[in-house]
Each structure stands twice: as C-alpha cells, then as structure tokens.
Amino acid sequence: MNASTALLTDRYELTMVDAALAAGTAQRQSVFELFTRRLPGARRYGVVAGTGRLLEAIERFRFGDDELAWLETQGFLRRETLDWLADYRFSGSIWGYPEGEVFFPGSPLLIVEAGFAEGVLLETLALSVLNADSAIATAASRMVNAANGKPLAEMGGRRTGEHSAVAAARASYIAGFSATSNLEAGRRYGIPTMGTAAHSFTLLHDSERAAFEAQIATLGEGTTLLVDTYDTEQGVRTAVEVAGTGLGAVRIDSGDLPVTVARVRELLDDLGATNTRITVTNDLDEYTVAALASSPVDSFGVGTSVVTGSGAPTMGMVYKLVARTGDDGDWVSVAKQSADKVSKGGRKSVRRLLDSRGRASAELIFIGDGPGGEAEGEEFADRSRQLLVPLVVVGETQPGHTGGAGLEAARSRHRAAVAELPPVAMRLRRGDPAIPTEYR
Amino acid sequence: MNASTALLTDRYELTMVDAALAAGTAQRQSVFELFTRRLPGARRYGVVAGTGRLLEAIERFRFGDDELAWLETQGFLRRETLDWLADYRFSGSIWGYPEGEVFFPGSPLLIVEAGFAEGVLLETLALSVLNADSAIATAASRMVNAANGKPLAEMGGRRTGEHSAVAAARASYIAGFSATSNLEAGRRYGIPTMGTAAHSFTLLHDSERAAFEAQIATLGEGTTLLVDTYDTEQGVRTAVEVAGTGLGAVRIDSGDLPVTVARVRELLDDLGATNTRITVTNDLDEYTVAALASSPVDSFGVGTSVVTGSGAPTMGMVYKLVARTGDDGDWVSVAKQSADKVSKGGRKSVRRLLDSRGRASAELIFIGDGPGGEAEGEEFADRSRQLLVPLVVVGETQPGHTGGAGLEAARSRHRAAVAELPPVAMRLRRGDPAIPTEYR
Numbered sequence: 009m010n011a012s013t014a015l016l017t018d019r020y021e022l023t024m025v026d027a028a029l030a031a032g033t034a035q036r037q038s039v040f041e042l043f044t045r046r047l048p049g050a051r052r053y054g055v056v057a058g059t060g061r062l063l064e065a066i067e068r069f070r071f072g073d074d075e076l077a078w079l080e081t082q083g084f085l086r087r088e089t090l091d092w093l094a095d096y097r098f099s100g101s102i103w104g105y106p107e108g109e110v111f112f113p114g115s116p117l118l119i120v121e122a123g124f125a126e127g128v129l130l131e132t133l134a135l136s137v138l139n140a141d142s143a144i145a146t147a148a149s150r151m152v153n154a155a156n157g158k159p160l161a162e163m164g165g166r167r168t169g170e171h172s173a174v175a176a177a178r179a180s181y182i183a184g185f186s187a188t189s190n191l192e193a194g195r196r197y198g199i200p201t202m203g204t205a206a207h208s209f210t211l212l213h214d215s216e217r218a219a220f221e222a223q224i225a226t227l228g229e230g231t232t233l234l235v236d237t238y239d240t241e242q243g244v245r246t247a248v249e250v251a252g253t254g255l256g257a258v259r260i261d262s263g264d265l266p267v268t269v270a271r272v273r274e275l276l277d278d279l280g281a282t283n284t285r286i287t288v289t290n291d292l293d294e295y296t297v298a299a300l301a302s303s304p305v306d307s308f309g310v311g312t313s314v315v316t317g318s319g320a321p322t323m324g325m326v327y328k329l330v331a332r333t334g335d336d337g338d339w340v341s342v343a344k345q346s347a348d349k350v351s352k353g354g355r356k357s358v359r360r361l362l363d364s365r366g367r368a369s370a371e372l373i374f375i376g377d378g379p380g381g382e383a384e385g386e387e388f389a390d391r392s393r394q395l396l397v398p399l400v401v402v403g404e405t406q407p408g409h410t411g412g413a414g415l416e417a418a419r420s421r422h423r424a425a426v427a428e429l430p431p432v433a434m435r436l437r438r439g440d441p442a443i444p445t446e447y448r
Numbered sequence: 449m450n451a452s453t454a455l456l457t458d459r460y461e462l463t464m465v466d467a468a469l470a471a472g473t474a475q476r477q478s479v480f481e482l483f484t485r486r487l488p489g490a491r492r493y494g495v496v497a498g499t500g501r502l503l504e505a506i507e508r509f510r511f512g513d514d515e516l517a518w519l520e521t522q523g524f525l526r527r528e529t530l531d532w533l534a535d536y537r538f539s540g541s542i543w544g545y546p547e548g549e550v551f552f553p554g555s556p557l558l559i560v561e562a563g564f565a566e567g568v569l570l571e572t573l574a575l576s577v578l579n580a581d582s583a584i585a586t587a588a589s590r591m592v593n594a595a596n597g598k599p600l601a602e603m604g605g606r607r608t609g610e611h612s613a614v615a616a617a618r619a620s621y622i623a624g625f626s627a628t629s630n631l632e633a634g635r636r637y638g639i640p641t642m643g644t645a646a647h648s649f650t651l652l653h654d655s656e657r658a659a660f661e662a663q664i665a666t667l668g669e670g671t672t673l674l675v676d677t678y679d680t681e682q683g684v685r686t687a688v689e690v691a692g693t694g695l696g697a698v699r700i701d702s703g704d705l706p707v708t709v710a711r712v713r714e715l716l717d718d719l720g721a722t723n724t725r726i727t728v729t730n731d732l733d734e735y736t737v738a739a740l741a742s743s744p745v746d747s748f749g750v751g752t753s754v755v756t757g758s759g760a761p762t763m764g765m766v767y768k769l770v771a772r773t774g775d776d777g778d779w780v781s782v783a784k785q786s787a788d789k790v791s792k793g794g795r796k797s798v799r800r801l802l803d804s805r806g807r808a809s810a811e812l813i814f815i816g817d818g819p820g821g822e823a824e825g826e827e828f829a830d831r832s833r834q835l836l837v838p839l840v841v842v843g844e845t846q847p848g849h850t851g852g853a854g855l856e857a858a859r860s861r862h863r864a865a866v867a868e869l870p871p872v873a874m875r876l877r878r879g880d881p882a883i884p885t886e887y888r
Contacts, residue, residue: 016610018603018629020643023667027645031662033652040648065610078635086666124652131646135606136613163458166575167762170456170505171611173576189458195518203460205467206571208480208769211782212473212564222471226526227463238785262784316761322607322752329648342651344702345678 012072013065014096017132022079025125026089034125037339039331039355039378042104042118042134044111048143049320050438053429055149055422056117057179058141059107060414063405065133066098092125099403100126103379103396107409108182108418110425112371114445116356117142117325119379119396124332131327139325140172141179143317147294148183149426150318151310153434154298159307161202163189163289164315176315182418185314186307198412207261210237220250230256232287235272236263244272248279257285257306265290266303273304293318294436331355331378341375352447359385359392360428360443368428371445385448452512453505454536457572462519465565466529474565477779479771479795479818482544482558482574484551488583489760490878493869495589495862496557497619498581499547500854502574503845506538509573532565539843540566543819543836547849548622548858550865552811554885556796557582557765559819559836564772571767579765580612581619583757587734588623589866590758591750593874594738599747601642603629603729604755616755622858625754626747638852647701650677660690670696672727675712676703684712688719697725697746705730706743713744733758734876771795771818781815792887799825799832800868800883808868811885825888 028034047054071079071093079085079093100122105111118134120127151160162180165173165188177193187200194201205223213219220233229251235243235258247258258276260268265288276284285306290296293313300308328351331341341353355378361370372392374384379396398406408414426433433442468474487494511519511533519525519533540562551557558574560567591600602620605613605628617633627640634641645663653659660673669691675683675698687698698716700708705728716724725746730736733753740748768791771781783793795818801810812832814824819836838846848854866873873882 013610015632015635016605016613017631018605018643019631019634019641020629020645022631023643024645024649027663027666028649028652030666031653031658033662036652038648038652075635079631082634082641124648128646128648131648132606133610136608136610139607140609140612165456165458166572166767167579167764168576169580169609169612169615170453170573170576172580172609173456175609189460191457191459191462191519192455194459194522195455195515201459201522203458203463205460205464206568207784208478208564208568208571209464209467211769211784212468212476212478212772213471214774218471222473223467226467226470236784312762312764321756321761324607324752327606329651332652334654344647344651344676 011068012070012075013068013133014071014075016136017129021129021131022085022089024128025092026085028125029089029092030086035123037333038122038124038127038329040120040127040131040327041116041330041356042138042325042327043114043116044323044325046113046324047441048322048324051146051150051320052433052435052439052442053110053112054142054323055145055183056105056107056109056111056142057145057182057418058137058175059104059399060410060418061141061175061178062134062137063399063410065137066130066400067405069098069130069133071096096129097403098122098126098130098400100400101398101402102400104399105395106397106418106421107414108420108422108425109395110429112441112443112445114352114373115371116358116373116396119356135325135327139323141175142323142325143320144176144179144314145183146323147318147320148180148185148314149422150294150436151297151314152184154294154301154436155308156301158305159186161185161187161189161307161309162314163203163309164311165190167312168315173315178415180314182415182422184419184422197415204232205234207234207237210234216243217246217250220247224251229254232257232259234259234261236260240268240272241275244275245279248276248281248284253280253284255281255284257287259287259289261289263290265296265300269300269303269305298436357384358395359388360395361388361392362428366428367430368443369430370443372448373445374448451508452510452515453508453573454511454515456576457569461569461571462525464568465532466525468565469529469532470526475563477773478562478564478567478769480560480567480571480767481556481770481796482578482765482767483554483556484763484765486553486764487881488762488764491586491590491760492873492875492879492882493550493552494582494763495585495623496545496547496549496551496582497585497622497858498577498615499544499839500850500858501581501615501618502577503839503850505573505577506570506840507845509538509570511536536569537843538562538566538570538840540840541838541842542840544839545835546837546858546861547854548860548862548865549835550869552881552883552885554792554813555811556798556813556836559796575765575767579763581615582763582765583760584616584619584754585623586763587758587760588620588625588754589862590734590876591737591754592624594734594741594876595748596741598745599626601625601627601629601747601749602754603643603749604751605630607752608755613755618855620754621855622862624859624862637855644672645674647674647677650674656683657686657690660687664691669694672697672699674699674701676700680708680712681715684715685719688716688721688724693720693724695721695724697727699727699729701729703730705736705740709740709743709745738876797824798835799828800835801828801832802868806868807870808883809870810883812888813885814888
C-alpha cells in the first residue's frame with residue numbers, strides 16, 4: 009500500500025496545471041470546497057467516510073520515476089510541468105468535517121487551501137474516495153438504525169470491486185456495523201472479521217450431517233451452521249443433534265424470512281437450544297432489516313445493498329473553486345453561473361445549530377473568513393458546535409484521523425452525531441434532509 | 449501491483465478450507481460455476497468483463513509471509529491449514545466465456561475445476577472482479593448502442609472508489625468506449641486518455657478570455673474549451689475569438705442539452721468554426737445519450753452513470769459448487785435445494801444457437817461432460833458456436849486473455865458478439881433477455 013496514488017486522477021487536472029504554470033496563475037492562492045448539492049436517494053442525512061483513507065492517499069500522492077516516465081511518453085505535458093510534478097508534495101492546508109460526522113446539502117466536507125495547481129491536483133482522488141465511502145456509510149447508517157441495536161455484519165465484498173470491498177467494510181464499520189467478512193479489512197484496519205461456511209461446504213460432503221460434523225470438529229460447537237441447503241427445519245434438527253444445545257448459531261440464507269425465523273426459533277427452543285442464535289443473510293437491505301425488527305433474529309449479514317449504497321452508489325459530491333487571489337493578492341469569491349449547477353462562492357465556516365434540548369436544528373453556513381475565522385456566527389456560540397477541524401496544516405497531516413485510532417474515533421463520533429439528530433432523521437422513506445441548510 | 453491478492457477474500461473461504469482439510473474432503477475434485485440467475489435492471493444481455501484482471505489477480509493469489517503472519521495472529525486457522533496456505537498456488541483449470549462476450553441468465557461465465565479447497569478459495573475474488581466489471585461493461589454497451597457510432601469517453605472515476613475507477617475505465621473500453629479521463633487506466637492498460645480543463649480553470653483567471661488564452665497558449669488551438677462557466681453563447685464567441693476557427697472543440701456541461709447544442713452548432717457555423725466539434729458531459733446516461741442522437745453532438749463524456757452501472761451497480765453473479773467427486777472418485781452433481789435460489793447442478797458445456805442468417809437465437813446449456821467434452825450438442829455443430837474457452841490449464845494461464853493484447857481482443861470480440869444479437873437486444877427499456885437460455 010505504499011504505491012503512488014498520483015495517477016489515480018483525471019488527465020485534465022494535469023493539463024490545467026500545465027497551462028496555469030505557463031500563464032503564471034498556478035500559484036494563485038485558492039480555496040476548493042468539496043460538497044454535495046443534494047443527498048442522493050433523498051436520504052435524511054449523509055455520513056462522512058473516507059477521510060482517513062484520503063489523508064493516507066494524499067501522503068502517497070507523489071510523482072515518482074515510474075509515473076513521470078509514463079507521463080513523458082504521453083507527450084501532453086511540458087518539461088517544466090514534469091519537473092514541477094517531480095517536486096510535488098501537498099504543502100497547503102485542509103479543513104474538513106471529521107470522519108463519521110453527518111452532513112447535509114451544501115455542507116463543505118473538505119476545504120482545501122493551497123496554490124491553485126497544488127489544490128486542483130487533489131480533486132479526482134478526493135472525490136473518488138469520499139463519494140464512494142460516504143455513499144456506503146450513509147446506506148449503512150440507515151441499516152444500523154433499522155436494526156435497532158442488533159448487530160450487523162458487512163459481507164458484500166463479492167458484489168463490488170475487490171479494492172472497493174475493503175473500503176466498504178471500513179465505511180460500514182464507521183456507520184456502526186460490528187464486523188466484516190473481508191480479511192483485508194481486518195488486516196488493514198483491525199475490523200473484526202466473521203464467517204464460517206457456505207452452501208458449497210455442505211454440498212461437498214456426502215450429507216448435511218457429515219458437513220456439520222466436519223465443521224463442528226474443526227470450528228467447535230460455538231460456530232454458525234448454515235441450515236438451509238436442503239430443508240431448513242430438518243437442517244436445524246440435524247445441527248442441534250450434531251452440535252448439541254451449545255450450538256453457537258444457525259444461519260438462514262433463503263426463504264420467507266419472518267416466517268422462517270419464527271419457526272426456527274420455536275424449533276431451537278423445543279430442541280433445548282435456547283441460547284443458539286439466529287443470523288439471517290438473504291439479500292437484506294434497510295427495509296428488510298426493519299421488517300425483521302420484531303422477529304427473533306439475533307444478527308444480520310448484509311451484502312449487496314450496503315456495498316452498492318442501497319440504490320445510491322455515489323454521493324454526487326463535487327470539488328469546486330470558491331475563492332482565489334488575484335495579482336494584487338486580494339481574495340475574490342468565484343462560482344460557476346450556469347443556471348442548473350449554482351455554487352455558493354466564498355470562504356465558509358460552519359456551525360450546527362442545537363435547540364435547548366441539544367437537538368440539531370440547522371446547518372449554518374457562514375460566508376466570510378473561512379474556517380478558523382472566529383468572526384462569523386459568534387452569536388450562536390452557546391447554542392451550536394463548530395464542524396470544521398484542521399486535517400492538514402501546511403502539508404502536515406494532523407493526528408487522530410488516520411489508522412485504527414482514527415477509525416474508532418470516527419465510529420464513536422458517528423454514534424454521537426446521529427443521536428443528536430431529530431427523530432425524522434431515522435425515517436427510511438425518501439424525504440427532505442433532517443435539518444435545513446441555512447446560509448448566513 | 450505485485451501485491452498479494454490472497455486476503456481480498458471472505459473469511460469463510462479459509463474456515464471451509466480448514467474444516468475440509470481436517471475432514472479429508474478438501475481434495476475432492478470439484479466444479480464451481482460462476483453465473484447470474486437474472487440480468488439486473490432487466491437488461492437484454494450482459495457483457496463479460498474483468499476476466500483479464502481476474503487471471504492476473506489469480507497469479508498473485510499467494511499467501512506470503514505478511515499474510516500468513518496476520519492470519520496466525522487471528523487464531524482461527526490450524527497450523528496445518530496455515531502450512532497448506534503457504535504452499536497454495538492454483539493448480540486447477542478454468543474454462544470461461546472470453547472477455548467481451550455477451551451472456552444471459554444461467555450462462556456459466558467461469559467454470560473452475562480443482563480440488564475443493566483450491567477452487568473455493570477463488571470464490572470471493574472472482575465474484576468481486578467479475579460482478580463489478582461486468583455490471584459496468586453491460587451499462588457501457590447500452591450507451592455505445594445509444595450513441596449510434598459517435599465516440600464516448602469514460603470520465604466517472606471521481607464517482608467510484610479510486611481503484612474501481614481504473615477497472616471501470618477498462619470495462620467501458622471493452623464495451624466500446626474510445627477513451628478515459630483516468631491516467632492510471634492509460635498507464636496500466638494503454639487506454640487512450642483525454643481531458644483538458646474544468647470550470648475551476650476558468651474561475652482561476654481574471655476573465656473567461658484570459659482563461660481561454662492561457663489554455664490555447666499551452667494546449668494549442670486543437671484543444672477543447674469549456675464554454676459554459678458564465679454564459680454559453682458568449683463563451684462560444686470568446687472561444688472562437690481567442691482560438692480562431694481552427695478551435696478543436698467546445699465542451700458543454702450544463703443546461704438543456706438538445707436546445708443548447710443546436711444553438712451552439714449554429715453559432716459555431718456562423719462564426720466560421722465549421723470544423724469545431726461539440727462534446728457534451730452533463731450527467732449523461734444511455735437515455736440522455738439516445739435523446740441526443742439526432743443533435744449535432746460529436747462526442748459524449750459519461751461519468752457517474754457508467755461507473756455505477758446505470759442503476760445496476762453489480763451483476764449479482766454467484767459462484768456455486770455444481771459437481772464433485774465422492775470417496776469412490778465418481779462425479780456427483782450437487783445443487784442447493786431451497787425454493788427461491790435454485791441452481792442447476794452438473795458439469796456444463798454451452799453453445800450459442802444461430803439462425804440461418806447468423807443471428808443468435810438461443811443460449812444452449814448442455815449438462816453432461818462439461819466444457820471440452822464434445823458429446824453434447826453435436827447435432828447443433830453447424831448452426832452454433834461454442835462459448836467456453838480454456839483460461840487456465842492445470843495452473844497455467846493461457847495466452848491472449850491478459851494485458852493490452854487481451855484487452856484489444858476483448859473489445860473486438862464484444863463488437864462481434866453484439867452484432868450477432870437480434871435487434872431486440874438494442875432496446876433500452878427493461879425487458880426479457882434478447883435470447884432465451886435453454887437447458888438440454
């Protein structure tokens with residue numbers, strides 16, 4: 009994972025650097041903002057995920073010999089530009105919503121302050137990481153709400169690209185999932201891993217009984233037996249006969265789940281396996297999880313729907329230049345003016361307004377001095393909290409956001425941020441954001 | 449990219465190996481099949497993509513010291529199993545539909561023949577790669593059909609994970625896209641890259657004119673100028689004033705495209721820039737591309753919709769044990785019997801039936817001796833073609849499927865396979881597969 013990330017980017021970032029260097033505008037101080045104009049899928053809130061991964065990727069955003077040699081063969085950059093890229097190391101500053109925090113339309117999730125060329129180079133990578141990871145965390149958070157305290161495991165790695173699978177496990181964990189089936193996510197991020205056997209293991213053996221005996225012999229009676237390969241009720245009986253009443257869990261991966269789960273619970277209890285848990289894994293999403301809320305399910309395994317963002321596979325975030333200096337050094341607010349894609353120019357700071365009970369009631373965005381500027385919103389100081397934190401200061405990644413510690417912090421932060429939202433945020437059906445975004 | 453792929457997998461593959469080794473069933477000869485039960489999004493056909501990437505990933509599916517050390521710390525595998533993994537190198541055989549080929553429900557895209565433990569280990573990785581890449585290629589192929597011969601560029605890397613972005617560029621290229629914005633896809637696979645400037649480049653400068661002058665000075669008059677930052681018509685006038693009538697192209701990224709494109713074409717012609725092309729990039733998908741078919745658009749840039757599979761982000765493929773030997777060495781066909789997820793057990797071969805004009809009319813799947821067995825379907829020999837080719841033979845990857853040559857072959861193969869389909873395959877609306885799947 010020490011490979012350069014510098015070519016995980018769009019060609020036009022480099023041609024812009026090339027032209028701006030020649031024009032003498034490449035060093036103009038610039039502020040880029042990463043935000044979404046709306047919440048895809050009409051979600052009630054979004055979840056910031058990917059920040060820790062992005063900060064690690066930015067540290068590896070260097071043009072090494074291999075990258076430069078390939079670019080040279082392509083012939084679309086001047087020698088001066090290749091030399092500039094050879095020396096590139098991000099030396100600007102980045103403010104952002106910390107990972108796990110929730111967000112709304114217009115929330116500036118990342119504010120990159122740097123010379124134009126330095127800042128524009130990070131556009132594609134920042135969007136790739138945050139769009140994908142946040143879409144997954146947002147879907148995962150809805151599933152956690154729907155599960156109402158019961159544990160969820162992410163097991164959808166087979167339904168997304170092999171590297172996105174690792175990121176998806178991480179994003180789901182931030183949103184409150186307890187574990188993943190993905191081993192690389194376990195190794196890289198320390199996320200608990202889970203899983204015991206598939207239908208193929210049962211089919212490999214001469215009988216379901218032989219398969220269960222083989223699994224119990226090696227994995228122990230605390231394992232989870234998959235009971236629906238042939239006939240689920242017979243599978244449960246065989247499982248308890250083989251493992252005894254100390255069997256850890258049974259897994260059900262097909263059928264009409266509310267009915268099947270109720271029958272299996274009754275049967276396990278009749279057989280004396282009152283502590284044997286039931287886990288279900290049949291193409292679940294937040295809606296089917298919610299429908300099983302009153303069933304005697306002990307845990308859920310979610311695959312396809314979480315790794316594909318449950319209908320909203322990308323967050324639709326954009327990375328826009330909102331302010332830059334001119335030749336005189338003065339700041340100029342800028343924004344595209346086309347009718348259907350309006351952006352708010354200017355440097356921004358943000359506070360989440362809280363009501364007297366500590367409930368979030370609005371996202372207040374102040375246009376003015378930008379993050380760290382204390383002038384704006386002071387009148388709200390005692391009934392709001394600031395959202396932007398420094399992630400990179402003059403090229404130095406700030407501690408607490410990366411690695412395993414950053415991940416655990418993000419997970420805790422997410423729990424707290426969701427708890428602060430009004431009850432409407434828990435609704436699964438499409439609708440307006442849970443709180444309004446107000447520009448001040 | 450020489451890193452081990454062995455942990456890009458689900459934990460249960462390893463626990464199954466562990467238990468099967470202990471039970472003495474790990475070496476039973478097994479046939480696994482990768483297929484989809486239905487085409488997501490009610491597509492008319494699916495497109496095989498990812499095969500070349502998968503073959504390369506299988507060669508790197510080795511448990512090195514780092515992987516083994518981590519697994520040992522997790523404590524869920526026996527020493528004997530860790531030793532077996534240390535020696536692991538896939539030594540079985542794989543048949544499959546060659547990359548770029550089209551497929552239908554039940555088509556066995558990959559047939560893995562190996563000992564159970566050897567074959568089951570590849571499940572997660574094979575599904576991750578093929579599910580993601582095929583979903584994208586399938587969506588991309590629809591866009592290519594809709595564009596009716598006009599070139600399409602993939603530029604959606606920012607809307608999917610940073611590594612999936614590279615795979616998405618590759619999958620779109622197989623389906624007939626001409627280029628990508630993604631530089632790593634250019635470096636790794638030799639796909640042509642494209643892109644010139646974003647709105648931020650215009651906003652960086654003191655005026656649109658200054659930005660265009662800067663871009664032309666460095667990228668030349670053959671470049672593409674983005675004309676919709678302020679007022680599109682004024683942008684076009686300024687572009688031609690600055691670049692002259694030899695301007696390569698203008699790009700439009702907002703507005704009501706059919707109307708805007710018509711106006712811009714008229715304006716360019718009035719200004720004498722009759723050879724200046726028009727490229728559009730505003731959140732396009734197959735439907736908006738089709739709607740622009742009669743507009744004077746010269747090329748399309750497609751982002752979000754192609755990298756997210758345009759509503760079907762995963763192909764829903766599964767990897768199932770369909771046959772295995774018993775202690776007597778005889779083959780046994782196996783299949784899960786739960787009502788809602790029926791699989792067809794048994795070894796299979798496949799022919800695509802062609803009518804008298806050479807049009808595909810059915811996918812014929814023969815259950816019997818498996819691929820390479822010539823007994824089945826002989827009566828169709830003169831009016832069908834076989835679909836399965838050997839990809840790996842006794843552990844050796846066969847030539848022609850990987851690298852740049854494999855990619856170009858897949859792209860040509862796709863064109864030919866689509867041309868062979870009946871006209872209904874070109875329909876964008878949801879419906880039945882273009883040809884039926886018949887089991888014989």
